[in-house]
Amino acid sequence: MSMQAPLGWLGILRLGLVQTALGAIVVLTTAALNRVMVVEHALPATLPGVLVGLHYAVQMLRPRLGHGSDQGGRRTPWIIGGMAVLGLGGVLAAVATAWMATAPLPGILLAVIAFLLVGVGVGAAGTSLLVLLAARVAPARKPAAASIVWIMMIAGFVVTTATTGRLLDPYAPERLIAVSAAVSVIAFVVALLAVAGIEGSVAARREHVAPTAFRTALREVWDEPVARHFTLFVFVSMLAYSAQDLILEPFAGAVFGMTLGESTRLSSVQHGGVLAGMILIAIVGSLAKGGIRALRGWILGGCLLACGVLLVLAFAGAQGGDFPLRSAFFALGVANGAFAAAAIAAMMQLVADGRPGREGVRMGMFGAAQAIAFGLGGFLGTVVLDLGRLLTGSASGGFAVVFLADAALFLVAAALALRIGKGAAERASGFGNAAPAAP
Secondary structure, eight states: OOOOOOOOHHHHHHHHHHHHHHHHHHHIIIIIHHHIIIIISOOOTHHHHHHHHHHHHGGGGHHHHHHHHHHHTOSHHHHHHHHHHHHHHHHHHHHHHHHTTTOHHHHHHHHHHHHHHHHHHHHHHHHHHHHHHHHHSOGGGHHHHHHHHHHHHHHHHHHHHHHHHHHTOSOOHHHHHHHHHHHHHHHHHHHHHHHTTTTOOGGGSOOOOOOOOHHHHHHHHHTOHHHHHHHHHHHHHHHHHHTTTTTHHHHHHHHHOOOHHHHHHHHHHHHHHHHHHHHHHHHHHHHOOOHHHHHHHHHHHHHHHHHHHHHHHHTGGGGGGGSOHHHHHHHHHHHHHHHHHHHHHHHHHHTTSSSTTOHHHHHHHHHHHHHHHHHHHHHHHHHHHHHHHHHHSSHHHHHHHHHHHHHHHHHHHHHHHTTTTOSGGGGOOSGGGSOOOOO
């Protein structure tokens, strides 16, 4: 079996462009169309919430999609195919949203199909992309690669929202469809160019995997203690991560009396902290050694820091205007960014740990746990907030209940982090001793 040389930084950036393209379509579908449904069409806010939930729910197919790429022995066709399905879903979602103005029921039915396509496309492209990265990136560069691809996805969010925000004004259904179609086409072309030739020749790839039924492959992976434990960690930690999404800005407004503009700027501080945490892991991870043990330590530290900040936020209302809310939001962002980037690097490290030829199923299982957690997190955060308000009789008390519950989740995640990769993964003494998996 021949081995390819690990990707250099340029190759990592090329694959990161796929995440940028993926993020561009997703953010337009889940953010701009959400606003049009609720504001321009005056539809219930529950509708986009359900549609976005569908896009997460269908990503339970990630292990099956990863199994398909395992059986074929190639990842790029699944990345390209996934981006094509994602782009089609993005265009249909825009058509459906515009159609809702004149024919709500047919528009909603088309939107259901569109968001299901978006979820399938994200699952197919995202899973195979991470497997390809894990196979082609040298172990010592995996922390940096994990940060880079996540940051480039966020860059896709930023560039798309900044550009399309201008192109969509003044709103018109035809303009919405045209802009969405343009974003999807550009994103697909960028992804196509990014992966062109990067997987190498047939001779450089691993041998074809013996045909195996999906249920058999999934059962084999689930029976691996390292993979099963990491899947549980991903679910709990990402549930805690996503539970904050719909809570922080309302907290700043309801408890500290901030205006919409002030709370939005505060949110940008928190996102800046996320980027800082990811950059920190990219730098430290590239310089340090220690393999999965080092990643475990960074994940544990990020979870514990997030837990501590949330405990402080739970009692911040009692201090009033003197509380350093800006600093707390930034610290929470750093904690989230650090643990998330380290977790993705660990995911890339552990995907090849186990039975050969199951990398796609393993990565799909990790990705499905993340998608389900993200789908549940925002919803459960708002439910706990409403229950907290009911139980305490105050907005401040309601937010305190949410932050305490979220802190408890991060504490559980920290406990799970203590055993990440223990077992077969401990055979590798560090990044320098672990051989990159053959694509």
